[in-house]
Amino acid sequence: MFEKTTWIKLPRNVLVGHDVLDDLGEAVGELYLTGRPLIVTSPTPNEIAGDRVRAQFDDPATAVVENASFAAVEDLKETAEAVDPGYLIALGGGKPIDIAKMAADHLDVGFVSVPTVASHDGIVSGRSSIPEGDTRHSVAADPPLAVVADTTLLANAPWRLTTAGCADIISNYTAVKDWRLARRLRNVEYSEYAGALSEMTAELLVENADMIRPGLEESAWVVVKALVSSGVAMSIAGSSRPASGAEHLISHQLDRIAPGKALHGHQVGVASIMTEFLHSGENGRWAAIRDALAELDAPTTAAELGVDDAELIAALTSAHEIRDRYTILQGGINEEAAVEVATATGVIEN
Numbered sequence: 001m002f003e004k005t006t007w008i009k010l011p012r013n014v015l016v017g018h019d020v021l022d023d024l025g026e027a028v029g030e031l032y033l034t035g036r037p038l039i040v041t042s043p044t045p046n047e048i049a050g051d052r053v054r055a056q057f058d059d060p061a062t063a064v065v066e067n068a069s070f071a072a073v074e075d076l077k078e079t080a081e082a083v084d085p086g087y088l089i090a091l092g093g094g095k096p097i098d099i100a101k102m103a104a105d106h107l108d109v110g111f112v113s114v115p116t117v118a119s120h121d122g123i124v125s126g127r128s129s130i131p132e133g134d135t136r137h138s139v140a141a142d143p144p145l146a147v148v149a150d151t152t153l154l155a156n157a158p159w160r161l162t163t164a165g166c167a168d169i170i171s172n173y174t175a176v177k178d179w180r181l182a183r184r185l186r187n188v189e190y191s192e193y194a195g196a197l198s199e200m201t202a203e204l205l206v207e208n209a210d211m212i213r214p215g216l217e218e219s220a221w222v223v224v225k226a227l228v229s230s231g232v233a234m235s236i237a238g239s240s241r242p243a244s245g246a247e248h249l250i251s252h253q254l255d256r257i258a259p260g261k262a263l264h265g266h267q268v269g270v271a272s273i274m275t276e277f278l279h280s281g282e283n284g285r286w287a288a289i290r291d292a293l294a295e296l297d298a299p300t301t302a303a304e305l306g307v308d309d310a311e312l313i314a315a316l317t318s319a320h321e322i323r324d325r326y327t328i329l330q331g332g333i334n335e336e337a338a339v340e341v342a343t344a345t346g347v348i349e350n
């Protein structure tokens with residue numbers, strides 16, 4: 001008997017474009033939600049766009065989060081008890097979006113994602129990534145009911161956050177390679193649809209890297225649509241597998257070993273250059289990944305990440321220990337080999 005079940009949770013409305021922030025009320029109206037919204041934001045996005053959002057709703061409440069933590073999720077849940085919202089609207093970067101995503105899941109209400117920076121694919125995905133101490137927890141939570149991404153806002157956001165979003169997408173290329181390897185060697189469940197979508201999204205960004213420039217709305221549009229595709233791939237897979245392989249393990253280790261030095265997307269981009277080399281050797285596409293990152297002004301070396309060579313090597317050699325996820329680093333890479341791959345790809349200097 002066939003017993004497989006697939007449950008794919010996706011946003012119902014995805015609105016991307018010029019000044020679409022002013023269509024947020026209409027996009028939410030189509031979701032037939034009841035009750036008042038609780039807008040979850042952080043100081044800068046609140047200042048930039050809070051009033052425009054509030055003006056579109058009856059009796060909105062606002063909670064401003066200062067940092068991403070489990071304590072912030074609990075505080076938000078307390079605020080929500082007093083406010084009794086019908087749904088949450090997350091306005092800002094990954095910090096308010098992750099907090100709102102996780103709180104909405106606990107409160108059993110829906111949430112709408114309104115990114116003001118295109119910094120990583122968490123803006124659409126069904127995962128919250130919450131730092132605690134020197135560890136970052138990746139927690140499953142329902143994805144947003146709708147995404148409203150205003151390209152005018154996104155094009156004016158700090159360029160380095162956009163380049164981090166681009167690098168997070170480019171890293172899907174090696175994430176999918178790790179996933180396929182895990183299917184071949186460990187028979188892990190693999191989705192052809194999710195793998196193909198994720199890989200194609202990364203390829204498109206590599207091919208169009210030279211067209212993505214600061215301050216251009218068209219560029220913001222390309223990047224945010226790629227982030228949406230990446231989030232959809234994760235929803236189809238029911239896990240972060242299509243967008244998170246060994247390069248993400250290395251980045252998660254860097255978060256522990258060298259916290260706060262570089263952005264998530266920048267770390268996974270640099271790590272992806274090295275894991276591609278490990279997958280395919282010197283004739284693989286590691287140089288194309290490096291060149292695309294460089295074209296986008298994203299870091300391609302440990303020094304550009306602001307990370308010491310020793311910290312990078314420590315992250316590489318310990319990445320396999322932190323998660324039960326089969327990748328090219330399964331069993332670990334020793335220090336000598338780690339130095340070799342980092343040197344051969346130019347990530348650290350000779």
Ligand SMILES: NC(=O)C1=CN([C@@H]2O[C@H](COP(=O)(O)OP(=O)(O)OC[C@H]3O[C@@H](n4cnc5c(N)ncnc54)[C@H](OP(=O)(O)O)[C@@H]3O)[C@@H](O)[C@H]2O)C=CC1
Binds near residue numbers: 048098117156264
């Ligand atoms: N769910 C997932 O898959 C993932 C989640 N993450 C999580 O995401 C968080 C980091 O994401 P990130 O987006 O960088 O986080 P933030 O929300 O901290 O945003 C980055 C910075 O940009 C500012 N900002 C936001 N919008 C604008 C704008 N339009 N113009 C100018 N500045 C703006 C913020 O201001 P202010 O300081 O006022 O908030 C903040 O200083 C971390 O908590 C990390 O753990 C990371 C990777 C993946």
Ligand SMILES: O=C(CO)COP(=O)(O)O
Binds near residue numbers: 122127138243248249
């Ligand atoms: O960052 C992610 C995908 O780009 C999420 O991956 P993790 O499941 O490794 O946190």
Ligand SMILES: [Zn+2]
Binds near residue numbers: 121248
């Ligand atoms: Zn990522």
